[in-house]
Structure formats: structure tokens, C-alpha cells
Amino acid sequence: MSVAGSACAVLLILLVASLYRGWSTASSVLTRLPGDVWVAQAGTRDPFRSMSMLPSGAAGRLEQISGVRLAIPVFARRIAFTQEGRDVDVYFMSLDVPTGPQWPAAVRSSFLPPRGGVAVDQVLAQNAGLHVGDELDVLGRKLRITGIRPGGNPLYQLAFVNGADAPEVLRLGDVTSFYLLSLANGANVAAVARASEAALPGTEASTSAAFAAATARLVNEGFLPVVGALVAIGFLVGGAVIGLTTYTATIEKARDFGVLKALGASDGFLYRIVVQQSLIVGVAGATLGIGAAALAASLIERRVPEFVTELRVGDAAGVFAITLLVSLVAAYLPAHRINHIDPAIVFRA
Amino acid sequence: MTGRTSLLQVDGLTKVFGAGRTEVRAVDGVSFTTGAGEITLVMGPSGSGKTTLLTLIGGLLRPSSGRVVIEGVEITSLPSRELPRVRRESVGFVFQTFNLLESLTTLENVEVALNVAGVKGAEARARATDLLVAAGLETRLAFRARDLSGGEKQRVSIARALANRPALLLADEPTANLDSLHGGEVMDVLRNLVKEDDRAAVVVSHDVRLQRIADRVLRLEDGRLRAVAAA
Numbered sequence A: 001m002s003v004a005g006s007a008c009a010v011l012l013i014l015l016v017a018s019l020y021r022g023w024s025t026a027s028s029v030l031t032r033l034p035g036d037v038w039v040a041q042a043g044t045r046d047p048f049r050s051m052s053m054l055p056s057g058a059a060g061r062l063e064q065i066s067g068v069r070l071a072i073p074v075f076a077r078r079i080a081f082t083q084e085g086r087d088v089d090v091y092f093m094s095l096d097v098p099t100g101p102q103w104p105a106a107v108r109s110s111f112l113p114p115r116g117g118v119a120v121d122q123v124l125a126q127n128a129g130l131h132v133g134d135e136l137d138v139l140g141r142k143l144r145i146t147g148i149r150p151g152g153n154p155l156y157q158l159a160f161v162n163g164a165d166a167p168e169v170l171r172l173g174d175v176t177s178f179y180l181l182s183l184a185n186g187a188n189v190a191a192v193a194r195a196s197e198a199a200l201p202g203t204e205a206s207t208s209a210a211f212a213a214a215t216a217r218l219v220n221e222g223f224l225p226v227v228g229a230l231v232a233i234g235f236l237v238g239g240a241v242i243g244l245t246t247y248t249a250t251i252e253k254a255r256d257f258g259v260l261k262a263l264g265a266s267d268g269f270l271y272r273i274v275v276q277q278s279l280i281v282g283v284a285g286a287t288l289g290i291g292a293a294a295l296a297a298s299l300i301e302r303r304v305p306e307f308v309t310e311l312r313v314g315d316a317a318g319v320f321a322i323t324l325l326v327s328l329v330a331a332y333l334p335a336h337r338i339n340h341i342d343p344a345i346v347f348r349a
Numbered sequence B: 001m002t003g004r005t006s007l008l009q010v011d012g013l014t015k016v017f018g019a020g021r022t023e024v025r026a027v028d029g030v031s032f033t034t035g036a037g038e039i040t041l042v043m044g045p046s047g048s049g050k051t052t053l054l055t056l057i058g059g060l061l062r063p064s065s066g067r068v069v070i071e072g073v074e075i076t077s078l079p080s081r082e083l084p085r086v087r088r089e090s091v092g093f094v095f096q097t098f099n100l101l102e103s104l105t106t107l108e109n110v111e112v113a114l115n116v117a118g119v120k121g122a123e124a125r126a127r128a129t130d131l132l133v134a135a136g137l138e139t140r141l142a143f144r145a146r147d148l149s150g151g152e153k154q155r156v157s158i159a160r161a162l163a164n165r166p167a168l169l170l171a172d173e174p175t176a177n178l179d180s181l182h183g184g185e186v187m188d189v190l191r192n193l194v195k196e197d198d199r200a201a202v203v204v205s206h207d208v209r210l211q212r213i214a215d216r217v218l219r220l221e222d223g224r225l226r227a228v229a230a231a
Helices: A001-026 A027-031 A059-063 A106-109 A123-129 A162-168 A190-199 A208-252 A256-264 A267-303 A313-330 A332-338 A343-347 B048-059 B080-088 B106-116 B121-134 B151-163 B182-194 B206-211
Strands: A039-040 A069-083 A086-095 A117-121 A134-136 A141-149 A156-164 A178-184 A201-206 B006-017 B024-035 B037-043 B065-070 B091-096 B170-174 B200-205 B216-221 B224-230
Touching: A001 A039, A001 A208, A001 A313, A027 A106, A039 A190, A039 A208, A059 A069, A059 A178, A059 A190, A069 A134, A069 B048, A086 A123, A086 A162, A106 A117, A106 A141, A117 A134, A123 A156, A123 A313, A123 B048, A134 A190, A134 A256, A156 A162, A162 B206, A178 A190, A190 A201, A190 B091, A190 B151, A201 A208, A201 B170, A208 A256, A208 A267, A208 A332, A256 A343, A256 B080, A256 B182, A267 A313, A267 A332, A313 A332, A332 A343, A343 B048, B006 B048, B024 B206, B024 B216, B024 B224, B037 B048, B037 B182, B037 B206, B048 B065, B048 B170, B080 B091, B091 B151, B091 B182, B106 B151, B121 B151, B121 B182, B151 B170, B151 B182, B182 B200, B182 B206
Parallel strands: A086 A156, A117 A141, B037 B200, B037 B216, B091 B170, B170 B200
Antiparallel strands: A039 A178, A039 A201, A069 A086, A069 A178, A117 A156, A134 A141, B006 B024, B006 B065, B216 B224
């Protein structure tokens, strides 16, 4: 029972932590696009929550900057539509570059679909029951699903369309949302960013990592306090379970402890027994909890696409270590109780 | 005294519980000595103070007055923190209800007593095995304590009491929960283990059968020693 109790606490902690990790890394998709620097309208630091409107046709100007190999116009817009009777709300992006073998296959299938195609993320696919080859009807424009990218998140589902389809699907008119700069090897990123801002007044340039981090920060700020509270509750529950179990066991075994006292066991010897017992419960509970968390995260993610998790070895190791620490703290009360066990108890029938 | 080396000396031992109208003198001015190789049987009716006397001698209870000297050490004047060492090194207990750790095996129950004294691993195992063999339990080493008969449990209890080679063995009603056959076995084991190693034993009991192995019989009534007789 006690092992199960502490395992449940560890399971809760790790599920919350892995959910947090999964969500906070959802924006990392921005770092996997084929570019290094994002140029956005000034004041736009998160592509998913704020608009960016830049003049079209500025790619040539940006490509004049030393170190810029390619300036890719990016069109982006959130579109709500109905798919087979189900309301879906998707963040569409389009990289206006010729698709072809110059791009790695993974980039092509995830971000650069062919004309008339759309690449969606796994969460969207599972939520809307979509498969490769299915047709998506976006405001009257038919798009065939050509790829399903792993990952996604519950906040915004992403879909990429071909650059040639962007005007018709996204209907942004003569506006480009962002420019994504692909840099030459050895280019000075900071210098390129400064030069981009100078070349296109009213813009801000940031690296893909910084752009993704700004998005992740919003998730962190929103969820971290909740996650922290749940993790703290988990540790409290786990510690209480271990402490109560060890305490109860100490009370139940008071006579045995009395026997050991009568045999001449020192307080240190008895404390070690209690601490060992507490640690055994902690280790078993943590091990079981970590295994259960890995299994549960995988199973739930399959059933609930928004449940995007990332169970990190470091998190599991940290929770394991803290559980051991909590076990040690939980042993305090039972160890204290031992002091009050009268060894003469052993003479009572 | 029998003239042998005195291992235990009890002088004017008194234990008073409560105060005023509720005062009870459980043990009242008891004095006697026990030498090496001697078994002293303390008999008396229920409530006469036998068990209290044993807990006082074993350092589990502090006397109101009087002295207990074991192997020349006055344990009644030792600070409380020193008493566990005395119990580890100089005293072994045998209980009426055996008080074995039920979830452990026969061998582990004896090993625990050795572990308490800092003897561990192979040495503890070997010593525990020797003691259990001497107690006639060589076929029961791996049995859980809960699976043993009453007589076997008491023999394990005696082996455990002797694990750390104490000079003094204190036994509380060691045959009370045993039939005559098993009671006889326990008495024989007790006698042999005490006599062979020149230990001293104080046994408190109602059981007159124990007079067979006793060197002396003390009679306790209302906490006072009423009679001393050679068995």
C-alpha cells in the first residue's frame, strides 16, 4: 500500500512535469524550419499570438545583406474552418520557396508540401481524424494531406501549405508575415540581424532559438506556477504516505522494537532500521512511479493528442532523488516515536 | 551464595510505583547473589513482583532504591545511555511469549542479536548456527519463526539470549506456554547452556518443574523475599 501510495505521488509529479516539458518545447518547431533568423514586424515576438505584417517583395533586399544565403517569405495566419462537421482552428504557415531536392526530406515532408498539399501535425491529425491522403477543405480550397509531422500541442495546431497556394489559402493580400533568413556558414548572426532591421525599417530580427524561446516563455509563465503547485502537492502527498506508513509500521512493530531494545540495540541501530524501511518504500515507490509515468504518458498521449509529454531522464532522476530525500525526512517522526517505546513492553503477555 | 564467583549481586532492590494512596511497592528490599554456573529460580504468585524484579536486574527499569551489580559493574548507577551496552554484552533475556521476530527465520532471529552487538555477515551466521545446533534446532534454521512450535520458539529465544555470550541469563516464565514435553526440553537446553559456559541464570516462574534444574529457589511475596532454599 505504501509503495503504491508513493508511486502514485511520483506518477502524478512526473506526468505533470512531462506535460509541462512537452508543452514548453512545442514551439521548438520554429527552430526546425530551414532558417536561422526571423524578421518580424516590430513588437511581434510570438508568431502565434501577435500579428506581423511586412511588405511583400523585400526578400531581394534582405538577400543583399552579407551572410544571408536565402530570404524566405513566410505567410502565416490562424484560420478556423469546419472539417467534416468538426470545428478546427489551425495556424497555417507557408514558406515561399521552391520545393525540391535541395531540401532534406524531413524538411520537405514537414514544412514544404507540394502544390495542393498540406502537412499537418500529429495533434491536429488525431483530433480531426486525418490521415495522409485525406482532403482538407479550408474555406473552399481543397488541400490533400501529404505529411503528418510528429508532435504538436494543445494551444495551436500547425499546418504548412505550399508557397504557391498561400495567397489562395491564407488570403493575406500583398502582405508577408515574416522573412526567414537562411545564413551562409560562418555568418555573423548578430550583424545580419542588425542589417535586416536597417534594411527593413519597423522590423525586429531574432534568431530562431530566441523566437521559439519567446513563445515557450508564454507557456512557461502560464503553466509554471500551476506545475510547481502540483509538483509540491505531489511531494507532500508522497512524503506523507511514506511517513505515515513508516510511522504506522513502527507502532505496529512496537513490540519488536522493544525486543531489540531489550537485546541492547542502540538508538542508532533502531534509527537505521526505520530509515532503511522508509528508504525502501521511497525507492520502490519512485521506481514504480517512474515506470508507471512513462507508460501512462505514452498511453494517454495516444488517446488524447493534446497530452503532449516529454519525460526527461533528468526529471525522472531528480524526482527519484527528491523522493529519497522526502523518505529520509518522513523517517523523522517514526524514529522519534522509537524513543518512547518502553523495552519493558516485552515482558507483557 | 554458593561460594562460586558472584556474577550478579542484588542489594536492597526496591521499586515503588505511584505515590501516596496509590503507592505500590512492587519490589521491596530484595537482596541476593548468584554465581557462575548457578540457576536461581524465583517463584511466587501472580503480582508478587517477579517480572518487575527481572526488568530491574536487566536494566529495563530504574529502581527506586538499591543496587544491581553485574560482573562487578553497578548498572543501577550507570547513565541510561550505557544500559543498552550492558544488555548487549552482559545480559540475555528469555521471555514467556518468546518475542521472536515472526517474519524472520530462526537463524535470522539469532543473527539479529549479534547484529545489534556489531557482529555481522559470515561470523554472525556461523555463531548463530552453532547456537541453534546446540539448542537442537539444526533442522529448523530456515524456518520462519511463526512456523515453529512453542518449544522450538523458546529454544530459539534461549539461543538468541546467549548469542552475545552474556554472563547473566534472565528468563521470565520460560515454560509457561509449553506442554510438559516441550517444557522439559527447554529446561534441559537452559540448564546445559548455563552450566557448560559457567553463566548465571535468574529464572522467574510459577512452574514447579523448573525446580529440577535450579540450584536455588527464592520465594517472592508482595515484592519481598520470603524464603531462600537450595533446590
